[in-house]
Amino acid sequence: MFQFIPAWYGQGRPWYDPTTAWYRGVSSIHFDDTINQMRMFQHTNEDIGMVLLNYMPNLRYFLHRYDLFEVPYWSVFDEIQHTHHIQPQILDFKEFQWPENVEFLYTNFLVLVRKDGKVLAHVEFGEEAHLIYIQFFKDDRPSKRLVFDDRGFLSSILYYDDQGKENYQDYLNATGDWQIRENLQTQEVTVNPSVAHRFQKERYGSIAEVIQEKVAAYVTRLTVEDVLVLASSPQHNKLILQAKGSHRLILSYFDERYPFHPMAQIAQDTALADLVVIDRQRSKERLQEAISTPIEHISLFDARLNLGKSQRFRELFLYFLMDGVEEKELLQYLEQIAYFMTEHEDVHLKMVTYQTDPAQEDVKREWLDALLESYDLDFFQLETEEEQTEAFEDDDEEVEIEAKRVSLEFLRSDLDIMSSLEESRLIIDVTSEPDLYTQIAGISAGIPQITIQPTEFVEHLKNGYLLSHPSELSLALHHYLVGLRNWNESLMYAAQKIASYTSGSLVEKIKQSIGYHE
Numbered sequence: 182m183f184q185f186i187p188a189w190y191g192q193g194r195p196w197y198d199p200t201t202a203w204y205r206g207v208s209s210i211h212f213d214d215t216i217n218q219m220r221m222f223q224h225t226n227e228d229i230g231m232v233l234l235n236y237m238p239n240l241r242y243f244l245h246r247y248d249l250f251e252v253p254y255w256s257v258f259d260e261i262q263h264t265h266h267i268q269p270q271i272l273d274f275k276e277f278q279w280p281e282n283v284e285f286l287y288t289n290f291l292v293l294v295r296k297d298g299k300v301l302a303h304v305e306f307g308e309e310a311h312l313i314y315i316q317f318f319k320d321d322r323p324s325k326r327l328v329f330d331d332r333g334f335l336s337s338i339l340y341y342d343d344q345g346k347e348n349y350q351d352y353l354n355a356t357g358d359w360q361i362r363e364n365l366q367t368q369e370v371t372v373n374p375s376v377a378h379r380f381q382k383e384r385y386g387s388i389a390e391v392i393q394e395k396v397a398a399y400v401t402r403l404t405v406e407d408v409l410v411l412a413s414s415p416q417h418n419k420l421i422l423q424a425k426g427s428h429r430l431i432l433s434y435f436d437e438r439y440p441f442h443p444m445a446q447i448a449q450d451t452a453l454a455d456l457v458v459i460d461r462q463r464s465k466e467r468l469q470e471a472i473s474t475p476i477e478h479i480s481l482f483d484a485r486l487n488l489g490k491s492q493r494f495r496e497l498f499l500y501f502l503m504d505g506v507e508e509k510e511l512l513q514y515l516e517q518i519a520y521f522m523t524e525h526e527d528v529h530l531k532m533v534t535y536q537t538d539p540a541q542e543d544v545k546r547e548w549l550d551a552l553l554e555s556y557d558l559d560f561f562q563l564e565t566e567e568e569q570t571e572a573f574e575d576d577d578e579e580v581e582i583e584a585k586r587v588s589l590e591f592l593r594s595d596l597d598i599m600s601s602l603e604e605s606r607l608i609i610d611v612t613s614e615p616d617l618y619t620q621i622a623g624i625s626a627g628i629p630q631i632t633i634q635p636t637e638f639v640e641h642l643k644n645g646y647l648l649s650h651p652s653e654l655s656l657a658l659h660h661y662l663v664g665l666r667n668w669n670e671s672l673m674y675a676a677q678k679i680a681s682y683t684s685g686s687l688v689e690k691i692k693q694s695i696g697y698h699e
Contacts, residue, residue: 182228187215188414196235203308214435215412217481225685238330270333397424433458455695483625490603497528500605505612517655519561529586537591560586627675631657644671
């Protein structure tokens with residue numbers, strides 16, 4: 182069996198839950214090498230499993246989102262909390278034991294709980310509208326946070342001090358008894374005396390020490406044929422390399438996660454691996470000069486999206502990622518798009534941003550409004566949210582209610598991006614470093630992409646157009662939007678790329694490289 186060890190960590194506390202409220206932005210985009218590789222092994226019916234090192238109470242929703250729900254897993258925090266075989270149940274926050282006379286106010290983002298005119302709590306939800314935590318307040322300061330497991334029980338309680346700073350966190354079993362207590366100011370961990378028999382020590386210097394103890398014990402229970410596939414991360418490499426024993430190990434490098442410096446550390450880590458897997462060809466070439474361990478290059482593709490959905494729409498939607506484009510350059514591109522839209526009435530422009538701070542959305546909308554007004558074209562103005570809704574709901578073609586053909590989309594998650602790409606005909610990402618997830622999702626959806634930087638995901642005139650100068654954008658628009666031949670060729674090319682990825686040849690190559698025999 183291949184045991185995959187992902188690096189699905191957040192930006193804050195090292196081993197803590199990376200889940201954020203649904204409106205907090207695209208921090209929840211996690212498509213990476215581990216997800217890609219597990220799908221690849223699934224397609225060839227290989228036995229695989231997962232080893233989760235961090236606290237992920239919303240793991241089941243996460244796995245379902247990436248079509249990995251059926252993959253068996255071992256979670257170190259399930260081991261710590263003694264929550265291995267919990268039967269899922271539904272939670273309704275309104276049925277909790279609230280004080281009398283509280284009122285629930287439903288906003289566009291969360292549910293406010295008030296008592297006597299004061300805010301008592303915020304009820305927060307994840308991207309799938311499931312309950313993730315309830316934040317309580319006292320005198321307008323955080324007092325405690327109830328964190329819920331997606332299987333339907335209270336997983337932990339985070340307590341704050343009188344100044345509203347994080348104080349300590351109790352990790353609970355399914356019946357609400359705390360198992361360990363993590364002091365967030367000293368980092369020390371205390372074990373509940375009633376469960377001391379499940380731990381080697383009564384106190385630990387940090388949560389990392391508890392994780393290391395449990396992982397080391399688990400690895401000893403694996404069979405000699407089990408292969409560890411480790412997503413290389415500065416956070417956990419040392420821990421796993423110390424615990425792996427005689428098990429074969431594949432070390433996987435993902436450009437978005439692991440900085441390629443210092444090279445001395447990489448050489449030290451890879452010396453303990455049987456194979457190195459890497460997601461980009463240029464990174465492979467760089468590593469080959471520094472290490473002697475065999476290397477395999479495996480490109481990332483997200484095969485969830487269906488090819489060619491935009492063919493079902495009469496309108497031709499341009500997906501323009503505006504993040505990181507300077508205003509002077511943006512005006513150059515918009516001028517060509519506006520001229521093209523003058524000639525082609527079915528073309529619509531979606532200005533897309535992944536920067537989704539709710540407080541800045543009105544500012545960004547006003548800025549884009551002012552930018553578009555300079556073109557003095559009725560159709561090249563920004564739709565209001567009301568106009569977008571009316572245009573979507575009204576199917577009467579005789580009523581011209583959609584004079585404006587430009588929209589602004591704030592995409593907060595990978596699910597939002599996937600949904601928007603389903604109807605998009607062409608991706609335009611003219612930043613100096615094209616967004617990796619957009620490129621992966623684009624090629625998986627068979628959508629041609631216009632860029633100014635060459636990447637291994639977009640090949641000129643095959644599944645995209647590489648601009649040598651901003652003035653070439655109009656040529657690229659004509660190439661893919663006037664007639665179907667070039668667009669269909671791009672679709673076929675993408676399908677062939679994905680077919681080669683799912684063919685099993687890469688899995689067989691990996692198995693041969695490490696001498697794996699079933």
